[in-house]
Amino acid sequence: MKNLLDAINSFIQVKEKTKKAIQSKTAFISISKKEILLNHGQIADNLYFVRKGLFRGFSMHKRKDVTNWFAKENEFVTSMYSFVSRNPSLETIEALEDSELDFISYKDLNELYGTYAELNMLGRIFVENYYIALEERANSFQFQSAKARYAQFLEKNSVLFHRVKLGHIASYLGITKETLSRIRS
Numbered sequence: 001m002k003n004l005l006d007a008i009n010s011f012i013q014v015k016e017k018t019k020k021a022i023q024s025k026t027a028f029i030s031i032s033k034k035e036i037l038l039n040h041g042q043i044a045d046n047l048y049f050v051r052k053g054l055f056r057g058f059s060m061h062k063r064k065d066v067t068n069w070f071a072k073e074n075e076f077v078t079s080m081y082s083f084v085s086r087n088p089s090l091e092t093i094e095a096l097e098d099s100e101l102d103f104i105s106y107k108d109l110n111e112l113y114g115t116y117a118e119l120n121m122l123g124r125i126f127v128e129n130y131y132i133a134l135e136e137r138a139n140s141f142q143f144q145s146a147k148a149r150y151a152q153f154l155e156k157n158s159v160l161f162h163r164v165k166l167g168h169i170a171s172y173l174g175i176t177k178e179t180l181s182r183i184r185s
Helices: 004-011 016-025 080-085 106-115 118-143 146-162 166-173 177-184
Strands: 026-031 036-038 046-052 054-061 064-072 092-095 099-105
Touching: 004 016, 004 118, 016 026, 016 099, 016 106, 016 118, 046 106, 054 166, 064 146, 064 166, 099 106, 106 118, 118 146, 146 166, 146 177, 166 177
Parallel strands: none
Antiparallel strands: 026 099, 036 092, 046 099, 054 064, 054 092
């Protein structure tokens, strides 16, 4: 189980002074399964790092929740749109398991960016990885069949099939539970 500093060190090497500054600005929380980390309409003030647990981001569309993403151990969680733009979130973030998180506020993260230039590289890497994942997802919806999206999901996220309800996976893939059942058989 990694903590936030371990994760940062896997991307870039930071000086001891920078590590201490990060530690002084981060906090830890535990939340329970089904607890809401961020509600639709709230401004995302924190960037979270998942030490333990599983989350999903979802939006409501015509009284139906649509899963946008999943995040598990060693991944970051926030409403990126809200965190960066400072506008209300378009999605809700829910814990799918009992979870442990490190987090840092938007204000503190930006203060660290301004004080420690080496952290700007980390921010760039984080945004680049987020953008790549977003573009891959958009392309899969535009150019792949439901069966191909399922196969790609299995390849990249096989561990999630044992941890996530099939209805959430179907929603993430943009298909019904019945279609997912047909594809699986």
